[in-house]
Amino acid sequence: MTATAPSTAISTAIRHDWTLQEARDLFELPFNDLLFRAQSVHREHFDPNEVQVSTLLSIKTGACPEDCKYCPQSGHYNTGLEKEKLLEIEKVVAEAKAAKGKGASRFCMGAAWRSPSKKDMPYVLDMVKQVKSLGLETCMTLGMLKESQAKELADAGLDYYNHNLDTSEKFYSHIITTRTYKDRLD
Ligand code: SF4
Incomplete structure (x- = not known):
């Protein structure tokens, strides 16, 4: 049996101006066509068989003041997790x-915080500097940041910041009540 490539034209240029209809068309593609297109774009820009290895360390575990229903680190639930300070x-x-x-x-260094406190920032910035000086890319997830904190982290050499939106705006209050979707988006 001969496999034939899907006839859909593949746009490999890096774009930031996708229209809603184009996004919908992608969403509607049959799964294998989507895989084929994703692989084609990936191969054009990266070694197809190389993966980056990243390690995640929890630098402060448990007792988080937020009540995310999916998370064992929330201080609102008794999950038997052993708490750790920074x-x-x-x-x-x-x-x-x-x-x-x-x-x-x-x-990547993750802390179970709503946001980093003023007193913790110097430690966190030092961690970034020291980990970076080992020749590693640095990544953090510390909760919500003020713009000044984001700048301090960037100046210390932080390469990536991980922050997710948890769920849709419509569903947000079913999952988390200690902050809003808007807080997270900001
Ligand atoms: S903010 Fe993060 S650590 Fe805290 S409960 Fe939510 S997911 Fe867990």
């Missing part, structure tokens, strides 16, 4: 070195 910088650096030794090129 880890010492030396411990984070040791974990980052070990991750690099195992082939990671990116190190």
